[in-house]
Amino acid sequence: MTILRRTILAASALPLLRAGALAQSSKTYRVGLVSIGPPESGILSPGMIQNFAKRGYVEGRNIEFERRAAQGKPERLPGFIDELVAKPVDVIVTSSYPAAAAAKERGGKIPIVVINSGDPVATGLAASLAHPGSNITGVSEIATELSAKRLALLKEAVPSVRAVAVLWNADDFGMTLRYQAAEVEAKRAGMLIVPLGVHAPDDFDTAFSEMTKQPPDAILMVTDILTILNRKRVIDFAREHRLPAIYEYARLVRDGGLMSYGPDEAGIADRAAGLADRILKGANPADLPLELPSRFQLAVNLQTAKTLDLTIPEAILVRADDVVE
Amino acid sequence: MSVPDAPAANRPRRPLIQKYLAALFIAVVVPLLANGISEAWFGYRDQRVMLGQRLRSEAQSAAGKIQGFLDDITDQLRWTVQLPWREGTDEQHRFDVLRLMSQAPAVVDVMLIDGSGRERLHVSRVNPDIVNSRVDHSQDPAVIGARASRLWYGPVTLYGGSEPHLAIAVAGPRAANGVTLAVINLKLIWDVISSIHVGQSGDAFVLDGAGRLVAHPDISLVLRGDDDPAAARLRELQQAMTAAGEDTTEGINAEHRPVIAAMAPISGPGWAAFVEEPAAEAFAPIRAALWRTGLLLLLGAVFAAGLGYLLACRMVGPIRLLGQGAERIGAGRFDQKIEITTGDELQDLAQRFNEMAVELALSQERSERIARLKRFLAPQVAELVEGSDQEKLLDSHRAEVVVIFCDLRGFTSFAGRAGAEEVMGLVQEYYEALGGIITRHEATLTCFMGDGLMLLLNAPVPCPAPALRGLQMAVEMQAAMQSVVSSWRARGHEIGFGVGLAKGPATVGRIGYEGRSDYTAIGNVVNLASRICAAAADGQILIDQAAAAEIGDAYPLTPLGTRPLRGFSEAVPVFSVAAASPAGAVLHAAG
Numbered sequence: 001m002t003i004l005r006r007t008i009l010a011a012s013a014l015p016l017l018r019a020g021a022l023a024q025s026s027k028t029y030r031v032g033l034v035s036i037g038p039p040e041s042g043i044l045s046p047g048m049i050q051n052f053a054k055r056g057y058v059e060g061r062n063i064e065f066e067r068r069a070a071q072g073k074p075e076r077l078p079g080f081i082d083e084l085v086a087k088p089v090d091v092i093v094t095s096s097y098p099a100a101a102a103a104k105e106r107g108g109k110i111p112i113v114v115i116n117s118g119d120p121v122a123t124g125l126a127a128s129l130a131h132p133g134s135n136i137t138g139v140s141e142i143a144t145e146l147s148a149k150r151l152a153l154l155k156e157a158v159p160s161v162r163a164v165a166v167l168w169n170a171d172d173f174g175m176t177l178r179y180q181a182a183e184v185e186a187k188r189a190g191m192l193i194v195p196l197g198v199h200a201p202d203d204f205d206t207a208f209s210e211m212t213k214q215p216p217d218a219i220l221m222v223t224d225i226l227t228i229l230n231r232k233r234v235i236d237f238a239r240e241h242r243l244p245a246i247y248e249y250a251r252l253v254r255d256g257g258l259m260s261y262g263p264d265e266a267g268i269a270d271r272a273a274g275l276a277d278r279i280l281k282g283a284n285p286a287d288l289p290l291e292l293p294s295r296f297q298l299a300v301n302l303q304t305a306k307t308l309d310l311t312i313p314e315a316i317l318v319r320a321d322d323v324v325e
Numbered sequence: 326m327s328v329p330d331a332p333a334a335n336r337p338r339r340p341l342i343q344k345y346l347a348a349l350f351i352a353v354v355v356p357l358l359a360n361g362i363s364e365a366w367f368g369y370r371d372q373r374v375m376l377g378q379r380l381r382s383e384a385q386s387a388a389g390k391i392q393g394f395l396d397d398i399t400d401q402l403r404w405t406v407q408l409p410w411r412e413g414t415d416e417q418h419r420f421d422v423l424r425l426m427s428q429a430p431a432v433v434d435v436m437l438i439d440g441s442g443r444e445r446l447h448v449s450r451v452n453p454d455i456v457n458s459r460v461d462h463s464q465d466p467a468v469i470g471a472r473a474s475r476l477w478y479g480p481v482t483l484y485g486g487s488e489p490h491l492a493i494a495v496a497g498p499r500a501a502n503g504v505t506l507a508v509i510n511l512k513l514i515w516d517v518i519s520s521i522h523v524g525q526s527g528d529a530f531v532l533d534g535a536g537r538l539v540a541h542p543d544i545s546l547v548l549r550g551d552d553d554p555a556a557a558r559l560r561e562l563q564q565a566m567t568a569a570g571e572d573t574t575e576g577i578n579a580e581h582r583p584v585i586a587a588m589a590p591i592s593g594p595g596w597a598a599f600v601e602e603p604a605a606e607a608f609a610p611i612r613a614a615l616w617r618t619g620l621l622l623l624l625g626a627v628f629a630a631g632l633g634y635l636l637a638c639r640m641v642g643p644i645r646l647l648g649q650g651a652e653r654i655g656a657g658r659f660d661q662k663i664e665i666t667t668g669d670e671l672q673d674l675a676q677r678f679n680e681m682a683v684e685l686a687l688s689q690e691r692s693e694r695i696a697r698l699k700r701f702l703a704p705q706v707a708e709l710v711e712g713s714d715q716e717k718l719l720d721s722h723r724a725e726v727v728v729i730f731c732d733l734r735g736f737t738s739f740a741g742r743a744g745a746e747e748v749m750g751l752v753q754e755y756y757e758a759l760g761g762i763i764t765r766h767e768a769t770l771t772c773f774m775g776d777g778l779m780l781l782l783n784a785p786v787p788c789p790a791p792a793l794r795g796l797q798m799a800v801e802m803q804a805a806m807q808s809v810v811s812s813w814r815a816r817g818h819e820i821g822f823g824v825g826l827a828k829g830p831a832t833v834g835r836i837g838y839e840g841r842s843d844y845t846a847i848g849n850v851v852n853l854a855s856r857i858c859a860a861a862a863d864g865q866i867l868i869d870q871a872a873a874a875e876i877g878d879a880y881p882l883t884p885l886g887t888r889p890l891r892g893f894s895e896a897v898p899v900f901s902v903a904a905a906s907p908a909g910a911v912l913h914a915a916g
Binding site: 185 | 420423426427450451483485513544545549553
């Protein structure tokens, strides 16, 4: 090879090398994903990775995820946040109010994207929807009102229902608000609420025995990590005792629940990834308005209805987004 | 082409090369510049018009898409007012609403109002359904508006100060069918607005009648509410267009980037759709055209400079060669030719120079030759000899010549006595007195020897009656010398002048060596003339027999009998000219 050719080759290779160096040196973002729930579900599921992937983040190349699952033990959350701060991560995505609160308390100035945390304005996480004002943004929930809506849908699906047992985590203020909304609606619709607040997994047995002693007409389960982790027991109990039940998320219907009504979980996770993306690209979370869920899903499991000898009315089916047959 | 530098002193103040460069530069660059500028200007105008047209049509298309989004919802809402409110149709109406809401996710709230303006059904995605509340809505602007024109668009309201919602009311074909009032979550226009792309990276947004940002690909901007500065910048774009009465403008967009924006009305809700394209991108073709023009100008300038330099070199090079040639000729060096092969007038000129050099060389050679001839020939004879076939004339040959010797008497002893200046002054006077006479008689001067002279006649140029001619010359010389001699004598110098003349055959020709040649005669007659001269007394002219025979009666001669001469075994008969003065006078009269 002549010197000239070698020089030309070297010169033409130079930009490639530079581009390569740029790709090498280009930042690898660190994203903390903190859920109070079990691993591999919600924001810790592969679906969340997909949400980032479609925005150009490839795990191991330009993004690293720090996944933390508290598995129903909120006391583990502060430790998780400390770990993420020590890394540090560029943004923390939290699922559940305790996770959001822990991130806000211990996360310093790291931007936080919150979901499944109720109404961040009501809980004081953010100043307003339009201008969150601090390092927290995310997707708000219209959760409280929806309890009443669920009660109404349950009543419409099974008109004979009068007494409804409400299962909720009585330790969680947000969940208590949801219970109270259901109580107001019950009063308005002339129904009766059987409050079955739980504090720990063991409390479910107490609740079940209560219901066995004085059977309600139906169950409304307010969904948080405590009830989610014990959902199997609730669904099984409802089937055993032929009790219609309504939940918050479609996945519980796919697990055998009769029906659910709530915001589209996948859509919310996608928006959380969208907000995290904006933050990674330099946006100030204080300038990113909190979003509200824009789509709601009504799911009905017709198999479960059949085991309960229930005929779901057309008025429910016509608006169902997800029907398990 | 190598052009040796002329000496600095000779360098012209405004060299040709500069003039050529300037002329060609102007000739090429000025038209290019004019063309470039006009093209850039017209190109810019055309592009600007085209850009405006393109953005306008993009804006119209965007407005159509937004209107289409609303029209789809409106069309579905109309299904809910197809039937009049009668006994038992409540369930039917309810199903219409439920179906609508499952079909149109943007619809978050629907209220059915019967012909009398009473609320019959209120379905929400968030709150429990309210059936037959019979609340009176007959005075609602929505109901009044829908009843008046069958379709009513409400103002955009912000849910929680953030999410924009729009109320739409439709009325049925009959008053009894009532009015449907629906609330639309405008966040769902995002699907529509974010799918609109203008150019490479341009996009679209929507402002409502009050200038509130209704739709933008960056949903966060929409959700920031009324007091957001980014939305205010977009309103400024709208105001700029409204103020100018145009539907395109240049300005700053929400992200602080300079953009070109166009606007088109969305007639239904009284909104406006905007498209924006980054100015850098929109003007890229114009900028590219300007760059092209600039590059062309640069190339043109370089080309003009190169061409000018080349042409000037082609011109100046030969001119310098000619100049150097002229200098050489001036210095008398004719041997070197000027080599110019440009094939044009300059080559002709060089040819002329070369020819001139040749002619000058010939002419100089000739004048040098004449100068050489003049050393022994009278000037007029020299010209004659030079003009004729001189080589032959000067060739050695035998000829019947007349040889004349003359010298001063008593000069040697004078020279021994007198100072150098006096001697030379006297010799000078002597030659001046004789020179004119010798020249006039066209005698050939073969040599000077101090005070002696040897003259030839009939060689190299033959002449008639050479002896007579020589005699006449001698008489004149003697006459001239006698007046000179008398003045010398008056100064006390005893000096006389004698002449000897002989005729006879001799070998004549040039003798000498390279650069130093003389013409001379060799033969007995030369000795004879010399000896006769030696025998002549002051003022006397002695002639040998042969000369006397030729002269005959033409001139009065006096035979002096024979004289013994050194080098001659026998005494030689000599003659003298009878009377010098009278004869001179006669000769003068005759001449």
